[in-house]
Amino acid sequence: KNEVEQSPQNLTAQEGEFITINCSYSVGISALHWLQQHPGGGIVSLFMLSSGKKKHGRLIATINIQEKHSSLHITASHPRDSAVYICAVIRGSNYKLTFGKGTLLTVNP
Amino acid sequence: GAGVSQSPRYKVTKRGQDVALRCDPISGHVSLYWYRQALGQGPEFLTYFNYEAQQDKSGLPNDRFSAERPEGSISTLTIQRTEQRDSAMYRCASSRGSSSNQPQHFGDGTRLSIL
Numbered sequence: 399k400n401e402v403e404q405s406p407q408n409l410t411a412q413e414g415e416f417i418t419i420n421c422s423y424s425v426g427i428s429a430l431h432w433l434q435q436h437p438g439g440g441i442v443s444l445f446m447l448s449s450g451k452k453k454h455g456r457l458i459a460t461i462n463i464q465e466k467h468s469s470l471h472i473t474a475s476h477p478r479d480s481a482v483y484i485c486a487v488i489r490g491s492n493y494k495l496t497f498g499k500g501t502l503l504t505v506n507p
Numbered sequence: 508g509a510g511v512s513q514s515p516r517y518k519v520t521k522r523g524q525d526v527a528l529r530c531d532p533i534s535g536h537v538s539l540y541w542y543r544q545a546l547g548q549g550p551e552f553l554t555y556f557n558y559e560a561q562q563d564k565s566g567l568p569n570d571r572f573s574a575e576r577p578e579g580s581i582s583t584l585t586i587q588r589t590e591q592r593d594s595a596m597y598r599c600a601s602s603r604g605s606s607s608n609q610p611q612h613f614g615d616g617t618r619l620s621i622l
Contacts, residue, residue, distance in 0.1 A: 402549075428608075429608060431610070431611075433613070438615070439596060439615055439616050439618070440613070440614075440615040440616070441550075441598065441613035441615075441616075442613070443610050443611065443612065443613070446608075446610045448608075484549055484550075486549070486550075493538065493540070493555055493563075493602075493605040494552050494555070494563070495540075495542075495550070495552065495611065496552075497549030497550050497551070498549050499547070499548055499549050500548075500549055
């Protein structure tokens with residue numbers, strides 16, 4: 399079993415829909431990243447959080463440390479949001495990122 | 508540019524050849540990481556530098572893989588006697604420091620194909 403599990407693996411939505419991507423992890427962590435991988439391959443860091451909730455534009459990330467779970471929400475989704483979204487965790491004071499396998503999001507117009 | 512720069516973007520080579528992949532981190536970032544990403548998978552840790560010191564190479568798959576960062580800036584990942592199973596996207600990331608509250612910034616990667 400992977401230390402970081404994401405669901406769903408694939409997600410197709412219509413433009414305007416509210417999107418939720420989930421991440422569960424089985425180890426104690428100090429921080430969690432949500433990353434966006436573009437079709438061309440580049441990876442962009444969206445959020446790094448260790449508690450609570452963060453918001454940036456139409457993106458919202460939440461984390462529940464006790465339940466070892468995080469969610470990434472996209473409001474009013476748009477075709478340009480189509481990408482792979484990856485959850486990655488850092489354990490303790492370690493620097494190593496442990497990644498989930500990613501969620502492929504396709505938003506149709 | 509202001510981001511992490513990797514070169515080449517694509518590398519195709521015959522099995523048995525050596526390859527060198529380059530990473531130019533964001534200026535001032537002391538920590539540098541190498542990851543490998545197989546198709547359809549998330550990245551996996553290979554090695555980590557703090558300044559010029561290689562602090563962790565536990566993720567390097569075998570002794571054909573090596574990395575250096577001689578002046579604490581640009582890093583090179585070298586794969587000797589390449590094999591087809593080495594084909595993957597190789598990603599570099601850098602951060603201001605190694606503490607867990609420092610976000611890592613990723614390059615666009617080098618896609619390596621071994622024929």
